[in-house]
Amino acid sequence: MRRVIEPILAGTSLRDAPPDDVRFVLDLGLCRLDPSGGLVIANPIYREVLPRVLASNATASLPQISPTWLKPDGSLDADKLLDAFLAFWRQHGQPLLGSVHYHEVAAQLVMMAFLHRVVNGGGTLEREYAIGTRRMDLCLRYGGPQPVTLGIELKVWRDGESDPLAAGLEQLDAYLDGLGLLTGWLVIFDRRRGQPPIARRTTATGVRSPAGRAITLIRA
Numbered sequence: 001m002r003r004v005i006e007p008i009l010a011g012t013s014l015r016d017a018p019p020d021d022v023r024f025v026l027d028l029g030l031c032r033l034d035p036s037g038g039l040v041i042a043n044p045i046y047r048e049v050l051p052r053v054l055a056s057n058a059t060a061s062l063p064q065i066s067p068t069w070l071k072p073d074g075s076l077d078a079d080k081l082l083d084a085f086l087a088f089w090r091q092h093g094q095p096l097l098g099s100v101h102y103h104e105v106a107a108q109l110v111m112m113a114f115l116h117r118v119v120n121g122g123g124t125l126e127r128e129y130a131i132g133t134r135r136m137d138l139c140l141r142y143g144g145p146q147p148v149t150l151g152i153e154l155k156v157w158r159d160g161e162s163d164p165l166a167a168g169l170e171q172l173d174a175y176l177d178g179l180g181l182l183t184g185w186l187v188i189f190d191r192r193r194g195q196p197p198i199a200r201r202t203t204a205t206g207v208r209s210p211a212g213r214a215i216t217l218i219r220a
Contacts, residue, residue: 001025002102005050008041009105010156011133038131051127055109057099063092065117075144081118082204082216088114089220090199107189107220108136108154115140135168137175151176151184159192173211187218
């Protein structure tokens with residue numbers, strides 16, 4: 001099952017998945033063949049449940065995190081959320097990656113575990129992913145007197161690939177168009193061998209998307 005579900009979450013291809021494995025997830029009802037082409041998660045409930053289950057070890061391993069991203073009135077401060085995530089990733093990212101068995105999507109699952117802690121009881125976290133897109137999109141919605149919606153795109157930079165920045169900005173523009181947002185986050189997880197430790201290479205800078213949006217670029 002892993003050889004099918006992992007590529008779907010990562011947005012890569014199923015070229016290494018044996019036909020019997022594909023048939024297995026189809027028979028279980030976890031996936032279905034989309035009429036427009038490609039294998040997809042069978043329904044919205046499974047699309048929500050599968051990443052949460054796969055991130056359960058990372059969620060259970062999370063340290064205690066003070067909600068420094070909340071304003072005094074209980075609304076979400078996106079700038080402080082960014083600071084909190086950067087501090088969390090620098091300190092805890094490396095060991096938490098080892099707690100996830102689906103290595104191709106470990107970084108995405110750890111970040112989702114962190115964001116679930118953020119929205120717990122006060123918001124929602126929606127996700128979009130599909131074979132061949134090479135990305136995962138997240139939409140964080142947090143209530144309160146001033147509701148906040150944050151669009152986030154996750155990309156992974158793997159060995160033998162070029163920097164996914166340009167493609168990520170174009171894809172994020174399209175995602176933010178659908179959400180009706182003028183800003184968002186692009187997170188690029190550098191999983192290439194030989195990189196500096198996470199604590200040293202994690203940064204956040206401001207960039208412009210092709211459509212002129214102000215984007216927060218996080219390299220982690």
